């Protein structure tokens with residue numbers, strides 16, 4: 001057998017938290033350092049061979065739908081590979097589904113975001129039910145009696161899979177069902193009907209009849225569902241199992257055969273007179289569920305940051321061990337430019353995601369709440385888009401090995417577009433920015449004030465702020481220009497955060513390229529004169 005030469009060792013047995021300086025700095029800055037041990041433990045686990053194997057197994061053995069039992073009774077169950085359950089156990093056991101609700105102390109959302117970002121690097125798919133469960137609570141609280149009953153079950157650290165009445169379980173998980181065949185972005189097109197069983201109204205009992213075209217993680221214990229009540233589109237809590245132990249009228253028709261996110265099940269469901277309780281005011285379903293959407297939007301940003309970080313870690317590791325033309329790839333100036341450019345983008349996203357999580361921690365402050373309203377939509381649009389391009393480039397850094405399933409890169413690549421689709425696809429988010437600017441002008445003021453915190457530190461940033469303010473003074477502008485405006489806002493926010501909090505060399509490279517215009521159209525086009533090797537070194541896990 002020929003000796004295997006010039007193949008990098010696998011990236012294992014390192015701590016993903018310890019190796020991530022931008023994250024560690026941000027966790028400290030955003031007030032979550034009390035949770036450092038928890039995040040570090042997740043980082044350690046995420047670097048183990050065992051956990052990495054769970055990620056591969058859960059994706060190569062996708063969930064299977066069992067519609068009926070052997071006697072022909074409908075059971076509507078989905079079977080997952082044991083590796084999925086191990087991933088879930090770790091996530092729930094570390095409170096990634098509930099930390100801020102269990103421990104509502106300063107920095108709790110930031111700490112949870114850091115943990116979710118680190119642990120999702122092992123496997124993205126199982127983050128879906130974890131994220132939806134975290135996000136369900138603020139919406140559920142709109143109906144205090146239901147929240148009082150369900151919240152104690154949501155916030156335990158017990159992962160207790162299987163369909164049983166919620167009162168008998170050690171822990172429960174939540175999903176959401178909004179999208180129907182005729183439209184997902186425009187939920188007003190929902191046709192699922194909700195008929196009151198008794199008096200109806202908030203907290204009242206209803207029967208739901210209709211379908212949902214995308215309903216992920218269908219083995220969750222309960223779902224927040226939108227349906228048309230007599231008083232208009234409303235939000236409902238729909239349990240999978242009724243309190244008497246019988247199955248609710250929630251029938252899984254099919255599981256989607258998806259591009260990526262293959263460890264997770266995404267179902268098409270029929271609701272056949274399914275029992276549900278109304279959550280919040282009748283006719284105000286969007287206003288109720290929007291709280292859930294806002295929190296899952298944050299997780300789309302965290303998920304994108306996580307994908308980017310894993311991709312950069314893999315690419316910098318590979319290049320540090322692989323030689324071509326007699327030199328390591330990390331000694332080849334053009335590859336260093338590519339890796340540094342990817343690192344800059346990744347750091348910008350990490351810093352941004354932690355700032356947004358911290359805005360949730362501080363949402364009692366009205367300026368923070370206004371900032372979050374606009375910045376979340378701006379950042380969701382931009383970071384999800386950037387993740388797609390970044391992962392593709394990081395894959396290419398591996399050469400042919402990056403295209404092969406035994407590396408994690410194809411999985412990251414398939415996962416990358418998803419965050420951009422759910423919780424408002426790109427255009428919908430961009431239009432939401434215009435809507436926020438129009439309806440909540442205080443959000444524009446708060447956004448500009450945040451960006452201006454860095455004023456006077458970098459001439460390129462200062463110039464960009466002046467230009468943005470000029471543009472904003474003319475109002476939100478036309479729909480057709482929304483993407484252009486949102487891009488500019490996002491990049492400026494990242495620049496401002498990096499100048500204040502990032503590594504100075506990274507901030508300089510960001511401002512030169514993204515704000516100063518000294519940049520090309522793909523990664524690896526940073527201008528000369530920057531300390532690119534040290535930027536790469538900052539981002540390379542030392543394994």
Ligand SMILES: Cc1cc2nc3c(=O)[nH]c(=O)nc-3n(C[C@H](O)[C@H](O)[C@H](O)COP(=O)(O)OP(=O)(O)OC[C@H]3O[C@@H](n4cnc5c(N)ncnc54)[C@H](O)[C@@H]3O)c2cc1C
Pocket residue numbers: 175176177178179182183184185186214215216217258261266418421422423424425426427428431
């Ligand atoms: C893997 C996966 C899992 C999912 N899980 C769930 C789930 O658990 N629960 C759930 O409720 N949904 C779920 N979804 C659905 C997802 O939220 C929707 O697909 C998404 O909201 C888009 O809706 P749509 O597919 O109907 O596309 P459409 O609404 O038809 O949009 C198509 C395109 O048009 C654009 N567009 C829409 N309106 C405008 C406009 N006014 N101007 C310009 N462009 C516009 C959109 O940005 C998009 O690019 C899931 C989707 C996927 C892929």
